[in-house]
Amino acid sequence: MSIADTTENLAEIEIKRRNYWLGFVAPISPIFILATIGFASSELDALVGFMCSLFLWPLIGFGIAKSKGTFEKSFRAGAGISAVIGLIFGGLLGLRIFSLLGDALR
Numbered sequence: 001m002s003i004a005d006t007t008e009n010l011a012e013i014e015i016k017r018r019n020y021w022l023g024f025v026a027p028i029s030p031i032f033i034l035a036t037i038g039f040a041s042s043e044l045d046a047l048v049g050f051m052c053s054l055f056l057w058p059l060i061g062f063g064i065a066k067s068k069g070t071f072e073k074s075f076r077a078g079a080g081i082s083a084v085i086g087l088i089f090g091g092l093l094g095l096r097i098f099s100l101l102g103d104a105l106r
Helices: 003-039 043-066 073-102
Strands: none
Touching: 003 043, 003 073, 043 073
């Protein structure tokens, strides 16, 4: 094994790590976009936009993770992990928001 082979392997690992993190961040991006648009308008619009983006996060993540021919394996792995985190985070935050709104909706 030569030094050139080692350098090529390190470059390949860096590319895979980069694709993993891009796949991890890609499903989260609608949250930032919709939250920015929502905060520029009224408070109720911000809440609705944020909640919609929380529901979109896992859908986009699992959609990317399932598409085998379109994305690289490390990108799909990052999107899958992001989708699972989105389910947990969205579920907990959604329950918290609906519990706070429970008294207001009666």
